Amino acid sequence: MDNNYAVFKVNIYDEFACIESKCKQNCCRAGWDIIWSKNECEKIYKSKALKKSFHQMEKHFVKCNGTQKYMKLKNTIEDACPFLSEQNLCRIQLTTNYNYLSQTCKVYPRLLMEYKDYFEFSISSGCEKVVEMLLENREALGFTQSNNNLAEIRNSYGRSGKDFPSNIYKDRPILNYWIDIKYLVIEILSDRSYSIEERLFITGMAMELLRDIENEGNVEIIPQFVDMFLSENSCGKIKQQLNSIEINKENRVIHCLSYMTLIFYQEKSCKSILEKGQKNIGVDVGKVEEVNQVKNFTISTDYDKAAYATCEKLYLDFIADKEYFLENVLILNFTNMCMPFCDTSKDIFDNYYTFIICFCIFKFALTTNTDENFSIEELIRITVLSSRSMAHNSKIVPLLDEFRLQFKDINLDNMANLLL
Incomplete structure (x- = not known):
């Protein structure tokens, strides 16, 4: 699959950088169901550093819709991620590194939609930093266009957030x-x-x-x-x-x-x-x-x-x-x-x-x-x-x-x- 695909990217996409602990509307406190793949879960289960920090890592996950392929992270009573620190930072990333996060956590608020013969890279207004960027950007919001092969697209993002049969x-x-x-x-x-x-x-x-x-x-x-x-x-x-x-x-x-x-x-x-x-x-x-x-x-x-x-x-x-x-x-x-x-x-x-x-x-x-x-x-x-x-x-x-x-x-x- 070396065919090139048209890629449309919202023009503020590459400017985004997470403001981390400064964020008042932290997405890790949004109460969302964050889905982890089986491979992603196994990776953190096997981490010696994480085992030292978290007792029984598996207790924080439940099976997703009865499938063995995906797991759902269980939020706390306050609707927060169980791995969120008091400083509003991810304890998984603090203990290990970015590569141990789920795909969702790695890319959000970046979004990828896959259509018939093109891909669309966008970014969510459900993120405080993105909304700040929208306030700073007085010019009309638009999209840049490029051509990329599928491998490049997957390497830069991973799986698409939404696609159509x-x-x-x-x-x-x-x-x-x-x-x-x-x-x-x-x-x-x-x-x-x-x-x-x-x-x-x-x-x-x-x-x-x-x-x-x-x-x-x-x-x-x-x-x-x-x-x-x-x-x-x-x-x-x-x-x-x-x-x-x-x-x-x-x-x-x-x-x-x-x-x-x-x-x-x-x-x-x-x-x-x-x-x-x-x-x-x-x-x-x-x-x-x-x-x-x-x-x-x-x-x-x-x-x-x-x-x-x-x-x-x-x-x-x-x-x-x-x-x-x-x-x-x-x-x-x-x-x-x-x-x-x-x-x-x-x-x-x-x-x-x-x-x-x-x-x-x-x-x-x-x-x-x-x-x-x-x-x-x-x-x-x-x-x-x-x-x-x-x-x-x-x-x-x-x-x-x-x-x-x-x-x-x-x-x-x-x-x-x-x-x-």
């Missing part, structure tokens, strides 16, 4: 135009002549049209469609359509509040964000009897409109010179969530709608948490924890899918109500 490209031919679609989305999201919300809605318009193209069996025209859509967008034709859209702002607040409560109620790390947001806008939230059963979830639609207006004004003032940051987060999360094909059983507009909900939860969390004392540090914290709860959580998409059906809101008009 080869037959899916035949079953859904639109997947063969993923690069064209991603180019379209990044071009729209990077167009600073529009607000962030307008860019997201315009992308939704494109997704709806692409869904129709797929349903009609005309995916071969996608490259021409991309050129046409971008041309119409640049000449202001699409902008005119935005001016005629009517929105219901109060309905948007209720929907965003419902979504944020549903997701953050279940995430320990996000509960403080949820509670402060609720308090700031005077919300009385119903309890979730069983958080995994959406039908039991209820929420009051009462909130203090004046209090919300105050939060919104403070947020808009705070974020006014930082829209580039939201743009960077969006482009990164769109890539990392494998949009608009995160669920290949659904159409691309449906998947994109899920992405919109995730953005609205993030923005609503920022808005309702903004007060006179809101800081850059708090912006970073909410961005990191929101990204972890949504972009790194396989349970989120099906949960949102079930809940949003109660609103019957999977259409472009309701997307406008959420965004504009």
Whole structure:
């Protein structure tokens, strides 16, 4: 397998360096299920240095889904890695070296996605240092392209974080135009002549049209469609359509509040964000009897409109010179969530709608948490924890899918109500 593959790499990828013990949102305290291969486990089991430091190393691992090939690390009661030191450093690495870590620990927050004939190197906004980099990077986030053979790719990263079965490209031919679609989305999201919300809605318009193209069996025209859509967008034709859209702002607040409560109620790390947001806008939230059963979830639609207006004004003032940051987060999360094909059983507009909900939860969390004392540090914290709860959580998409059906809101008009 010496064939060369196209490699797309986000342009801040090589700049990343872990800030180690200085990190306030340490990923080793995120409560994630870290999977170790059998070979990785055996390597640390046999280490004499680790045996001296840790009694019964095996007790920290459990079998993963009944397989012998992989093991899952057991977190502590505080949701931390059992090998995390009091100084916020990895005791495995301190005792031995980097080579004894699991593949996940070696590469995070770096991410690798494998597609039909190309690879994509990205980086997660669930990392504090990455979010700091997104704040520092005022230029449009983009991707560099190179050609590498498979051995080079594997040596630099290892196994891919996500790939797709080869037959899916035949079953859904639109997947063969993923690069064209991603180019379209990044071009729209990077167009600073529009607000962030307008860019997201315009992308939704494109997704709806692409869904129709797929349903009609005309995916071969996608490259021409991309050129046409971008041309119409640049000449202001699409902008005119935005001016005629009517929105219901109060309905948007209720929907965003419902979504944020549903997701953050279940995430320990996000509960403080949820509670402060609720308090700031005077919300009385119903309890979730069983958080995994959406039908039991209820929420009051009462909130203090004046209090919300105050939060919104403070947020808009705070974020006014930082829209580039939201743009960077969006482009990164769109890539990392494998949009608009995160669920290949659904159409691309449906998947994109899920992405919109995730953005609205993030923005609503920022808005309702903004007060006179809101800081850059708090912006970073909410961005990191929101990204972890949504972009790194396989349970989120099906949960949102079930809940949003109660609103019957999977259409472009309701997307406008959420965004504009």
